[in-house]
Amino acid sequence: MNLIKPITERKSIRAFKPDPVPKETIEAILKSAILAPSAINLQPWEFVIVTGEERERLSRRLIKAYKEKKISCGPGNVKPMPKTVTQRGAKTLEMMTPFFEEMKTDLNQFINEGSCNFYGAPVAILICLDDSFPKSRLVDIGLVLGYLLLIAHEYGLGTCPIGLITAYEDEIKELLNIPENKMVVIGTALGYPDLKSPINRFRSPRDDIGNLIRWIE
Numbered sequence: 242m243n244l245i246k247p248i249t250e251r252k253s254i255r256a257f258k259p260d261p262v263p264k265e266t267i268e269a270i271l272k273s274a275i276l277a278p279s280a281i282n283l284q285p286w287e288f289v290i291v292t293g294e295e296r297e298r299l300s301r302r303l304i305k306a307y308k309e310k311k312i313s314c315g316p317g318n319v320k321p322m323p324k325t326v327t328q329r330g331a332k333t334l335e336m337m338t339p340f341f342e343e344m345k346t347d348l349n350q351f352i353n354e355g356s357c358n359f360y361g362a363p364v365a366i367l368i369c370l371d372d373s374f375p376k377s378r379l380v381d382i383g384l385v386l387g388y389l390l391l392i393a394h395e396y397g398l399g400t401c402p403i404g405l406i407t408a409y410e411d412e413i414k415e416l417l418n419i420p421e422n423k424m425v426v427i428g429t430a431l432g433y434p435d436l437k438s439p440i441n442r443f444r445s446p447r448d449d450i451g452n453l454i455r456w457i458e
C-alpha cells in the first residue's frame with residue numbers, strides 16, 4: 242500500500258456537495274480510524290456524528306454564538322508565538338486571498354461562519370475526551386483525527402478539521418446533550434468535495450524541512 246500518495250493528496254476541503262454520506266461509509270471510516278495507536282490502548286476518543294436536520298440546527302446555533310461572541314479562528318496561543326510560526330499563518334492567509342477575491346467573499350466571514358457551518362458538509366463529526374484524562378491524552382485524539390482525515394480521503398471524501406467550534410463548546414453540549422464531563426476537543430466536516438468551488442483549488446504551503454529539524458549526531 243502506498244501511504245505517501247494519500248498523505249500528499251489530502252488537504253482541507255472548504256466547500257461540499259450536499260449529497261449525504263451513507264452511514265455504513267462513516268462507520269467504516271471510523272472503524273479504520275480507531276486503529277490509531279493510543280497510550281496503554283485506552284482508546285480515549287468518543288465520536289458524536291451529526292447529520293441531517295440536526296446538523297443544520299447545530300450550524301444555526303454555532304453561527305448565532307459566533308455572531309454574539311465574535312470568537313474567530315485563531316491559534317489559541319497562551320503567549321506570543323515565535324515570529325517564524327506567525328509568519329507561516331500569515332503566508333497561508335496571503336496565499337488564500339486570491340481565492341476569496343475570485344469568490345467575491347470576505348475571508349474572515351468565509352472562514353469563521355464557514356467553520357461554524359462545517360463548510361456546508363452533510364456530516365459533522367465531533368471528537369470528545371472524558372475530562373478524567375490528563376492533557377497528554379490529547380495526543381491520542383490528534384492521532385485518531387489524522388487517521389480519520391486520511392481514511393476519509395481514501396473513500397473519496399473531503400474533510401476540514403474545525404477547531405473554532407471548541408470556542409462554543411457550551412452551546413454544542415447543550416444542544417447535543419453532551420455530558421458536562423466530556424470535552425469537545427475537535428470537530429471535522431465530512432462530505433463529498435465540491436470541486437467546482439475555487440477554494441478547493443487552494444493548497445496550503447509547508448515550511449522547508451530544514452527549518453524544522455535539528456540533528457544531534
Ligand SMILES: Cc1cc2nc3c(=O)[nH]c(=O)nc-3n(C[C@H](O)[C@H](O)[C@H](O)COP(=O)(O)O)c2cc1C
Binds near residue numbers: 333402404
Ligand atoms: C486542530 C485543527 C483545527 C483546525 N481548525 C480549523 C477551523 O476552525 N477552520 C478551518 O477552516 N480550518 C481549520 N483547520 C484546518 C487548517 O487550517 C489546515 O489543516 C491547515 O491550514 C493546513 O492545510 P491542509 O489541511 O489543507 O493541509 C484546522 C486544522 C487542525 C489540525
